Amino acid sequence: MINAIRSELRKYFTTRLWWGMAIGMVVAGALAAAFFAFTFLRLATVDGGSDVPFDLDPTQIANTVYTAALPSGIYVLPLTIGVLQIGGEYRHKTITSTFLTTPRRLRALFAKAIALVIIAVLNGLGCLVGSVLAGATTIQLLGGDPFPALEVLRSLSMLLLVMVVWALIGLGAGILIPNQVAALLIAIGLAWMVEPFIAIGLSFWDWGAQNLLQFFPTQATSAVVNNVDFVAMGAARLEWWAAALILLAYALILAGLGIWRASREDVS
Amino acid sequence: MMTTQTRGESAVRGVQLEITGLSKNFGAFTAVDNLSFSVRPGRITGFLGPNGAGKTTTLRMLLGLLRPTAGTATIAGQRYADLDDPTGTVGAALEATGFHPGRSGRDHLLVLADAAGIPAARVDQLLELTGIPAAANQRAGGYSMGMRQRLGLAAALLGDPGVLILDEPANGLDPEGIRWLRGFLRHLASEGRTILISSHILSEVEQTIDDLVIIANGRLVREGPMSEIAGAGGALVRTSDADRLAGALRIADVDSSVQEDGSLLAETDDLRLVGDVALRAGLPVWELSAKRSDLEELYFSLTEGTNRNLGPGHRAVGSDDPGAPVEQGAVSGQEGAGQ
Numbered sequence: 001m002i003n004a005i006r007s008e009l010r011k012y013f014t015t016r017l018w019w020g021m022a023i024g025m026v027v028a029g030a031l032a033a034a035f036f037a038f039t040f041l042r043l044a045t046v047d048g049g050s051d052v053p054f055d056l057d058p059t060q061i062a063n064t065v066y067t068a069a070l071p072s073g074i075y076v077l078p079l080t081i082g083v084l085q086i087g088g089e090y091r092h093k094t095i096t097s098t099f100l101t102t103p104r105r106l107r108a109l110f111a112k113a114i115a116l117v118i119i120a121v122l123n124g125l126g127c128l129v130g131s132v133l134a135g136a137t138t139i140q141l142l143g144g145d146p147f148p149a150l151e152v153l154r155s156l157s158m159l160l161l162v163m164v165v166w167a168l169i170g171l172g173a174g175i176l177i178p179n180q181v182a183a184l185l186i187a188i189g190l191a192w193m194v195e196p197f198i199a200i201g202l203s204f205w206d207w208g209a210q211n212l213l214q215f216f217p218t219q220a221t222s223a224v225v226n227n228v229d230f231v232a233m234g235a236a237r238l239e240w241w242a243a244a245l246i247l248l249a250y251a252l253i254l255a256g257l258g259i260w261r262a263s264r265e266d267v268s
Numbered sequence: 269m270m271t272t273q274t275r276g277e278s279a280v281r282g283v284q285l286e287i288t289g290l291s292k293n294f295g296a297f298t299a300v301d302n303l304s305f306s307v308r309p310g311r312i313t314g315f316l317g318p319n320g321a322g323k324t325t326t327l328r329m330l331l332g333l334l335r336p337t338a339g340t341a342t343i344a345g346q347r348y349a350d351l352d353d354p355t356g357t358v359g360a361a362l363e364a365t366g367f368h369p370g371r372s373g374r375d376h377l378l379v380l381a382d383a384a385g386i387p388a389a390r391v392d393q394l395l396e397l398t399g400i401p402a403a404a405n406q407r408a409g410g411y412s413m414g415m416r417q418r419l420g421l422a423a424a425l426l427g428d429p430g431v432l433i434l435d436e437p438a439n440g441l442d443p444e445g446i447r448w449l450r451g452f453l454r455h456l457a458s459e460g461r462t463i464l465i466s467s468h469i470l471s472e473v474e475q476t477i478d479d480l481v482i483i484a485n486g487r488l489v490r491e492g493p494m495s496e497i498a499g500a501g502g503a504l505v506r507t508s509d510a511d512r513l514a515g516a517l518r519i520a521d522v523d524s525s526v527q528e529d530g531s532l533l534a535e536t537d538d539l540r541l542v543g544d545v546a547l548r549a550g551l552p553v554w555e556l557s558a559k560r561s562d563l564e565e566l567y568f569s570l571t572e573g574t575n576r577n578l579g580p581g582h583r584a585v586g587s588d589d590p591g592a593p594v595e596q597g598a599v600s601g602q603e604g605a606g607q
Contacts, residue, residue: 010375015371
């Protein structure tokens, strides 16, 4: 198992995808954090001159700034990594040599999933480095409190969880839609466009906003990092741990379906 | 040259491959149909059949990549997926395209070596052995077909396996590469490995193999040692007095026999010698051509008649149709005469 995981990690780090992703993570995290920090604190200064804009709690502001990459849609990057991890094997027919060296397929596929978790965490850390450096600097410059509470650390670690979850969803999608290009388009389309739009639509329907919306992936993502919710203000929101469980359930169901299928299907 | 010291005396050497009642349907299409044969340990077995005969499907079932519809395929009595050390037992090179274009050949091998717990030094050793150490650091997307074949072969040899399964390994190799491959396979076989090598071209493998398995339409056509199946070829000559030419050939140490149609079949592939003898005997040569061996005859009729990729109803030249075979024989006759 350890061997298979090491093999999967080497696969990721021997193509140019990995450093492109790493740069993307750091830069996107930094830009989103700086922009959000500037928006919150600058607006506050213009409005009332207070250090605390609107009636928001500084902890929630810090949470939002450091995880600003999430509502900006950075989860499509781990999603892409997940799809490519298996989709690339189908596309370039390397899945044959993968299953030849590790013919117990469940072992090979679980090794993939575990390697993906490690890769997602590393990329998430890259995103956090960018976000915290740029976000804290901007908050500091504009006179805010960069680290108002310990809860901020929880939000940071939850960003890593969100990265892992979306990567595993990508793995599942990549297996269930064997054409890599189609898998990428469909997964990103659903996650980035369709789901958020449905979420916005639902937020205008009272019952939906109170009973359904909180289970949507993007809404659960907001809840888990406890940021300021732009999409559906006033909608019901899960506790952070409940939201984490919901996200994990999405990941396990999709990746599990994919692994089950890939473990038994013909490889030709 | 090969590292046999680490695993050399292990039990994997000289194992038997057994295909028993193997079938595979893809929807309504029967790719492999109740196929049974065995591959004997320590020998090179040629697995021949026209394109689309079911060779690759059979090999993929043997390697656990496809689920058989019926039957079993085992390696030393075990299914591939149940082997304790698959990479150290069986090495397979299935298709030349299985590389990520953005990954270097060396990294590709390292990925496989990781999964099998094989040290990186073995990778460099194999790159040396297959003759691609320099190119291996470039991205595989730019590799020629020949390089891909060599890289595939290096991958198959990673675990120093006792069994090698090579699917059309000569595809895309230039004549120099084919000569290299032939020598390489002999070297591997001399170390006592079991080698199963598939091809759709008889001449590509007939000089290399000990045993032969021919399939067509997913069914077994012929199986056995080359020495039994092959039979001898000869020179077919037509002249005014076949008996006199036979006598003249006898003096030149060539046996011959008069055929039913009055032609003479000389047991030699030296067409020039037959012509020279006829000239010295003052006999006219009306026809002189190389006659293919029974095996060539058999295989030719198969490849002509059963290529399913051409679609149904394409029933082509059998051995009773003299047109095409004679034509090809005449061509090889010219080659012989020209040397």
